[in-house]
Amino acid sequence: MITAGIDIGSLTGKAVILKDNEILAWNLIPTGPDSSETAQEVTDMTLKGAGLSLDNMDYIVSTGYGRVVVPFSDKNITEITCHAKGAHWFFPGVRMILDMGGQDCKAIRCNATGKVTNFAMNDKCAAGAGRSMEIMADLLETPLEKMGELSLDIKERLAPLSSTCVVFARTEVLGHLHEGAHKNDVLAGACEALAERVKSLLKRVGIEADFVISGGIAKNIGVAKRIEEKEGLKANICFEPQIVGALSAAVFAREILEKKGKRKKR
Amino acid sequence: MTTKVTTPGEKSLETTAEISKAIKAYYGGVKVAKEEGKPIIWSYGLTPREIFHAMDAHVIYLEHLPLMVGAKQLSGHYIQVAEEEGFSRDVCAFHRCFLGCAVASERDPYLDQFFVDPDFIIATNLPCMSESKSFLYAADHHNVPYYFIDAPINTWGKDIPDYAIEYYAGQLKGTLDFMSEHGLGTVDWDKLKEAVSLSKKLILLWNEIDKCRQAVPTPMGTVDGLTAAYPLIQLPGTQLGVTLFERLLKELKGKVERGEGVLDDEKLRLLWFGVPPFYNMGLLNYVEKYGAVVVKSMIEYIAGGAYDPSIMDPDKPLESLAYKALVDIVNPISENMVNFIRETVKDFHIDGVIGVVKRSCGLLPGYMRPVKDAVYEDSGVPTTIFDLDGLDIREYDDATSKANLDSFIEALLASKRR
Numbered sequence: 127m128i129t130a131g132i133d134i135g136s137l138t139g140k141a142v143i144l145k146d147n148e149i150l151a152w153n154l155i156p157t158g159p160d161s162s163e164t165a166q167e168v169t170d171m172t173l174k175g176a177g178l179s180l181d182n183m184d185y186i187v188s189t190g191y192g193r194v195v196v197p198f199s200d201k202n203i204t205e206i207t208c209h210a211k212g213a214h215w216f217f218p219g220v221r222m223i224l225d226m227g228g229q230d231c232k233a234i235r236c237n238a239t240g241k242v243t244n245f246a247m248n249d250k251c252a253a254g255a256g257r258s259m260e261i262m263a264d265l266l267e268t269p270l271e272k273m274g275e276l277s278l279d280i281k282e283r284l285a286p287l288s289s290t291c292v293v294f295a296r297t298e299v300l301g302h303l304h305e306g307a308h309k310n311d312v313l314a315g316a317c318e319a320l321a322e323r324v325k326s327l328l329k330r331v332g333i334e335a336d337f338v339i340s341g342g343i344a345k346n347i348g349v350a351k352r353i354e355e356k357e358g359l360k361a362n363i364c365f366e367p368q369i370v371g372a373l374s375a376a377v378f379a380r381e382i383l384e385k386k387g388k389r390k391k392r
Numbered sequence: 393m394t395t396k397v398t399t400p401g402e403k404s405l406e407t408t409a410e411i412s413k414a415i416k417a418y419y420g421g422v423k424v425a426k427e428e429g430k431p432i433i434w435s436y437g438l439t440p441r442e443i444f445h446a447m448d449a450h451v452i453y454l455e456h457l458p459l460m461v462g463a464k465q466l467s468g469h470y471i472q473v474a475e476e477e478g479f480s481r482d483v484c485a486f487h488r489c490f491l492g493c494a495v496a497s498e499r500d501p502y503l504d505q506f507f508v509d510p511d512f513i514i515a516t517n518l519p520c521m522s523e524s525k526s527f528l529y530a531a532d533h534h535n536v537p538y539y540f541i542d543a544p545i546n547t548w549g550k551d552i553p554d555y556a557i558e559y560y561a562g563q564l565k566g567t568l569d570f571m572s573e574h575g576l577g578t579v580d581w582d583k584l585k586e587a588v589s590l591s592k593k594l595i596l597l598w599n600e601i602d603k604c605r606q607a608v609p610t611p612m613g614t615v616d617g618l619t620a621a622y623p624l625i626q627l628p629g630t631q632l633g634v635t636l637f638e639r640l641l642k643e644l645k646g647k648v649e650r651g652e653g654v655l656d657d658e659k660l661r662l663l664w665f666g667v668p669p670f671y672n673m674g675l676l677n678y679v680e681k682y683g684a685v686v687v688k689s690m691i692e693y694i695a696g697g698a699y700d701p702s703i704m705d706p707d708k709p710l711e712s713l714a715y716k717a718l719v720d721i722v723n724p725i726s727e728n729m730v731n732f733i734r735e736t737v738k739d740f741h742i743d744g745v746i747g748v749v750k751r752s753c754g755l756l757p758g759y760m761r762p763v764k765d766a767v768y769e770d771s772g773v774p775t776t777i778f779d780l781d782g783l784d785i786r787e788y789d790d791a792t793s794k795a796n797l798d799s800f801i802e803a804l805l806a807s808k809r810r
């Protein structure tokens with residue numbers, strides 16, 4: 127049984143192909159202006175990697191903000207449901223998931239089977255999400271992937287950025303730089319502020335020790351470590367935290383097919 | 393091409409269409425009265441409407457203007473007008489909106505149909521104190537007399553002590569005197585007693601209407617309910633209110649007998665807690681694609697949906713009205729609000745509660761957490777809470793609101809299947 131999961135987020139498009147319960151191929155690309163084209167592109171790349179075509183797919187599930195515009199998906203499922211399922215697939219004991227995506231951040235509680243029991247999303251401001259980190263990295267002329275690491279090597283502890291608005295936070299950063307603050311210290315302030323906001327979100331759903339971080343910011347060790355320290359927890363992070371949603375969509379596709387017992391004709 | 397994300401709510405009942413017409417007719421009547429030189433009152437909050445009807449006073453209810461212009465997607469414009477006047481974004485969006493309507497140098501044709509300048513203003517601290525300040529500004533702006541009705545904060549629950557009733561009844565007596573001083577004649581006590589008696593009838597009918605709505609499938613969701621609650625809010629003490637409710641009850645009874653619901657295949661029943669998006673009531677219909685109906689909303693109970701009619705005694709009109717105002721769900725101690733929602737969840741067979749936080753409100757967001765905990769503890773019913781300003785369209789984020797609703801409903805459906 128071969129299934130695919132497509133996750134079209136605000137910043138990246140991801141695809142995962144599963145054969146039974148094993149990942150055959152996956153890919154992620156930046157989301158372009160046309161979400162359905164992104165879906166097509168990331169799927170084509172992934173299919174190519176697996177040496178398959180769309181015709182070989184028995185069932186396809188899409189997720190993410192762009193889930194409804196994936197032209198070849200058989201069903202769409204929200205990213206909250208998906209992240210719980212995907213995190214559970216990687217780490218079966220998980221009870222709390224923190225998904226830190228491009229434009230938003232979600233804290234999710236799930237039960238022993240990976241079903242959502244409670245969730246909370248950050249409000250509409252991008253300050254709690256990946257986009258804010260991109261803006262900071264850009265401003266501080268630091269490669270995004272290096273940001274976390276550098277933020278742990280600080281000279282002096284600055285107060286966390288206080289502005290919840292990304293635009294104001296930018297002004298705050300410029301102020302620190304003009305005062306001669308070291309770049310790493312400012313980065314630390316940005317990571318600290320994000321970790322603090324995320325902590326309140328986790329508290330809203332109720333902290334659980336078995337905890338997974340998914341989404342792009344999971345790769346930022348500066349944020350992840352600070353969240354861990356704040357709550358005295360150890361976060362589980364899979365080999366590619368950005369594909370958790372797509373993987374889970376593929377798992378859902380398999381489960382749906384198992385129930386239906388019939389593959390989808392394309 | 394731009395995509396329009398806001399849509400009006402789709403109502404399904406004939407009587408709610410009639411009620412919409414009654415609202416327009418009411419304000420049309422106020423406009424005519426002004427043209428005839430009769431004094432016009434601006435009032436708000438939980439000022440007992442019965443005293444106005446008993447004195448044939450013509451009143452514009454200022455909390456209603458934001459809802460009306462909101463439904464036409466014009467609230468953002470008037471909110472902006474108030475901000476340009478210097479009001480902070482932290483002032484309640486209801487107040488910014490009516491202040492914008494009040495101070496605007498030009499009004500759009502829709503608002504112009506029913507907007508009239510006041511001759512005096514009667515304010516109160518129910519449901520909240522900030523309103524009295526906004527009213528003071530309006531009184532200054534229009535250079536008209538201002539009267540304030542002070543309502544004690546209910547810390548007693550349902551058993552209001554006599555001294556509080558007497559105090560508030562005294563405040564109402566003062567209001568009647570103030571109205572007389574401003575050209576409305578003296579109060580006709582028989583008429584006031586009659587108004588209390590009609591008010592009692594109205595709530596008894598509303599309770600029966602609620603019973604019908606508890607049927608599965610429900611014959612009336614809150615998209616109709618919010619319009620249907622209009623007589624409860626603005627026509628208590630009138631025969632028109634009673635007649636409209638009698639018709640509504642008849643329509644609903646027929647639907648229940650025939651097993652007709654808002655949806656043929658009702659899978660989920662939801663309760664809305666907080667101010668719904670009046671500029672986008674279509675969001676409440678949005679959930680219907682999942683087989684979900686927003687059966688009831690908390691604000692349908694404001695201004696009179698939650699009192700015990702047996703306590704209303706037409707022979708003690710001011711005391712009865714005092715009791716009615718003081719036990720209103722937005723006045724009582726948190727415990728009363730929580731218990732009220734608990735009961736609503738049970739009576740209406742609610743599967744999930746949607747709680748929306750209007751950041752510029754100093755009152756309702758405080759209830760969210762206790763309501764969420766109590767409802768879950770009591771019935772195992774979950775609540776989702778997210779930010780949504782029911783009036784300020786500039787604060788509205790369609791994608792996030794729908795993402796919250798989609799995920800919540802998906803989780804509810806999954807747990808029903810379990």
Ligand code: SF4
Nearest residue numbers: 484519520753754755
């Ligand atoms: S929305 Fe809140 S702040 Fe505004 S009038 Fe109502 S209770 Fe007061």
